[in-house]
Amino acid sequence: MATNKPSPGRSTSTTPGTDAVIIGGNRIPFARAGGKYATASNQDMFTAALEGLVARYGLQGERLGEVVGGAVLKHSRDFNLVRESVLGSSLSPQTPAYDLQQACATGLEAVVTVSNKIRLGQIESGVAGGSDTVSDAPIAVGEGLRRALLAASHAKSLGGRLKAFASIRPGDLAPLTPRTDEPRTGLSMGEHQAITTATWGISREAQDEIALASHHHLAAAWAGGFFDDLVTPFRGLTQDQNMRADSSAEKLATLPPVFGKRLAASAGGAEPTMTAGNSTPLTDGASVVLLGSRAWAEAKDLPVLARVVDAETAAVDYVHGHEGLLMAPAHAVPRLLARQGLELGDFDFYEIHEAFASTVLTTLAAWEDDEYCRTELGLDGALGAIDRSRLNVNGSSLAAGHPFAATGGRIVATAAKLVAQRAAETGRPARALVSVCAAGGLGVAAVIESA
Amino acid sequence: MTRVETLPALPALGGLYARGLASSGRIAVRRTVSSGAGDLVLPDVTYRVAGVDTSVPDVAAHLERYRRVVGEPAGGTTSAGNPAGVPAGFLHVLAFPLATAVMVRGDFPLPLLGLVHVENSAAVLRPVRLGDQLEVRAHATNLRPHRRGAQVDLVTEVTVPGEGLAYRGVSTYLAKGVDLPDTSSAPGTEPDARGEWVPPLPTARWSLPAGTGRAYAAVSGDRNPIHTSALGAKAFGFPRTIAHGMYTAARALAEVGTGRGETYDWTVSFAKPVLLPSTVDVAIRPSGPGGGFTYQAWSGRSGTLHLTGAVTPRS
Structure with missing residues (x-):
């Protein structure tokens, strides 16, 4: 199966119904926490990414089928974050929208659902995306103050309200900031992944290698103009702020462990x-992807990069x-591959989200492990190894950073453009x-193919 | 034949503590005077309260506060379609005043103050549901030597009349420095925190704020000053307040989740106390293919063991 072109799996033959094609994407450069976007809201950023997409594809005044997206760290007042962003954009105000949230998979799940x-x-057209700010x-x-305030608002008399306020203790006044701890375990995501990393025996060097490649690859893509039609500058930022083009294995090796x-x-x-070098930093940003039926894209004279073939969401028992x-x-x-009649080697590109370098490595190690694939995945043996150059x-x-809900849109737009370029070069899908x-314990996988 | 003494209602803990203080002083005096302690005998009495009504709003509100403190999910309906049973830890709390009443009797031979809770085992034999009328019993038994003093079991039982025994809890307390005959060969039952114990990989981490003792005291009624006041803790030789052992065990029970089933055994052995505030690393894992879970909790910083236990479904 070690060929450059995809095997003729079921995905390339027939798909029922209409194809969903990826026309393009747009995001704002991702900023480090407390950086250039320190005062930008989720709505500001989502609107900026959306408006850039509208401008690029001439969608002003257009009534799209739906805009779907979300944010992981979301204020309760932003209950209609995406609809409000649509109303603040040049799209037709008759474009419906809804919010969706699936932690770091928000953006990819939005692409799947659209x-x-x-x-x-x-629908004939839609936008999927996400925005996040830390x-x-x-x-x-x-919690103490919250319960007291609620009790006061439910109280029917002044005395009842005073009694509720009297229950407030000084310690109740401390504000609660969002945490990345898992609610059910109290362990941060980094601590969870550190346990998985130890279990799989992933080395520091292998993780630093992934991190270094990420920075070098991203820098080369920026330098080569790959993101020219995928990114709109925002608040003075024209490139991803976290990227270190001059990063080196030596520099990464000096960083102390954090998890x-x-x-x-x-x-x-x-x-x-x-370390902080082989773990994703907290970042701010937003991304969107424009999808449509083939007929809609043709009617609007829009390019078609790729199509969304299929997707699968899984969850694991981590508690x-x-x-x-993160497994x-x-x-x-493997469930997605089985449904599509594909093998792990049947891909030109693998876009595995780097929550941590070790997340990529434990996932790859798991697929190469015969015992694990039999007992945990129910396969006949190891799923296989991938060609790391892909x-x-x-x-x-x-390298780019990971504004939680914005990552899916970044990856899908990148993958769509990659397969389109490859198909154009080779003449093959x-x-x-x-x-x-x-x-x-959630995870989403998708197959994207040149269209 | 054990004498059964029926009380009109579950006693209030506040008054019991006052009596406990007084009797602790009396016992101290008695021990100083007699110094030979081979004559320690448990009162041969079982306290009984019938018609404990859990249908009143007070009990429902109490259960709700308890659930919030220890992290028990709101009791809805079980997968079998029945109203969820109340957690075993709440039954322990419900029966605790009656057990305390036994311990503050003038003829109870150990001082209430300074008793250390070293082990607890509870069995839920049938679900107790909010609204049930309960009979609660408590007695002390099995006074025995320990290398550091004497141990005693306080047994509490909850019966649903017409249905049978629903809950049986055994709380083992250590009275340090109390001499019983042949202490030389007495075993130590607590896990050895300084020995070869190596922490497993954690599955959870508890960030316990300084007010944890006060929060559990408010829902359990156990207002022992070592849990609620820094001064009180210092008076008993602790640098800071310590978490109630039963709080940590109840939290582990809650975090086992639905895997414990409707009826289960729940055990815990306490090692070193949890000084507050504290970050405690926890491992709650399935104990084997037969079902059930084991749990350990230890100091993430020092690796010192705090508690170990198990939750095993009965059906």
Whole structure:
């Protein structure tokens, strides 16, 4: 199967219904937390990404079928974040929208759901995306104060309200900022991944290698103009702020570990290997993808990069340590491949979201592990190894940053353009595998093919 | 034959503590005077309260506060379609005043203050549902030597009349420095925190704020000053307040989730206390193909073991 062109799996023959094609994407450069976008809201950023897309494809005044997206860290007042962004854009105000949220998989799940509606014929066009800011994150009042305020508002008398206020203790006044801890375990995502990393015995060097490749690949893609029609500058930022084109293995090797520092003393633990360099930094940004039916794209005289072939969402049992928190894509991909009659080697590009360098490596290690694939994935044996030269060829989240809900749109637009370019070069169809892990033990995988 | 003494209602803990203080002083005096302690005998009495009404709003509100503190999910309907049973930890809390009443009796031979809760085992034999009329019993038994003093079991039982025994809890307390005959050969039952114990990989982490003791005291009624006040804790030799052992065990029970089933055994052994505030690493894992879970909690910083236990479904 080690050929450059995709095997003729079922995906290339017939797909029922209408194709959902990817016309293009747009995002704003991703900024480091507290950086250029420190005062930008999710709505500001989503609107900016959307408006850039509208400008690029001449969609002013257009009534699209639907705009779907979301944010992971979202203020309760932003209940209609995407609809409000649409109203603030040049799209027709008659364009419906809704918010969707699936942690870090929000953007990819939005692409899946919009493409499904297109394939069902319910809509002809749509935009999928996401936005996230950790700099402008909502801050909530502490639980004690919140309960007291609610009790006061439910009270029917002045005395009842005073009684409710009297229950407030000084400690209740401390604000609550959003955390990346898993609600059910209290462990941060990094600590969870450190456990998975130790379990799979992933080395520091292998992780730093992934991080270095991410920076170099992303820098080369920027330098080569790959993002010229995928990004609109915002607030003075023209490139991803986190990117370090001059990063080196030596520099990465000097960084101290930040996760898993307590695990060395554990049975089955290991010396800590995860650093700020091989873990994704907190970032702000937004991204959107324009999708449509083939007929709609033709009627509007819009280019077609690729089509969304199929997708699979998985979830894993991580609460009592049976599986790693971020291992769901390892489960989603084989199910997706089986449904499409594809093998792991049948792809020109692998876009595996770099939540942490070790997330990519534990996923690949899992697919190469005969025992794991039999017992956990129900396969006959190892799923296989991938050609590493096809992995995240234009960089991924370690270099670009990872504004949670914005990552799916970034990856899908990149993958669509990659397969379109490859198909144009070779005259043969090209195919990409996309996978994104998410909090809550969730993961989404998708197959994207040149159209 | 054990004498059964029926009380009109579950006693209030506040008054019991006052009596406990007084009797602790009396016992101290008695021990100083007699110094030979081979004559320690448990009162041969079972306290009984019938008609404990859990249908009143107070109990529902109490259960709701308890759930919020220990992280038990709101009790809805089980997968079998029945109203969810109340958590075992809540039954422990419900029966705790009656057990305390036994311990503050003038003829209870150990001082209430300074008793250390070292082990607890509870069995839910049938679900107790909010609204059930309950009979609660408590007695002390099995006074035995320990290398550091004497141990005693406080047994509490909850019966649903017409249905049978629903809950049985055994709380083991250690009275340090109390001499019983042949202490030389007495076993130590607590897990050895300084020995070869190596923490497993964690599955969870608890960030316990300084107010954890006060929060559980408010829902359990166990207002022992070592849990609620820094000064009180210092008086008993702790640098800061310590978490109630039963809070940590109840939280582990809650985090096992629906896997415990409607009826289950729940055990815990307490090692070193959790000083507050604290970050505690926790491992809650399936114990084998037969079902059930084991749990350990330890200090993430020092690796010191705090508690170990198991939750095993009965059906």
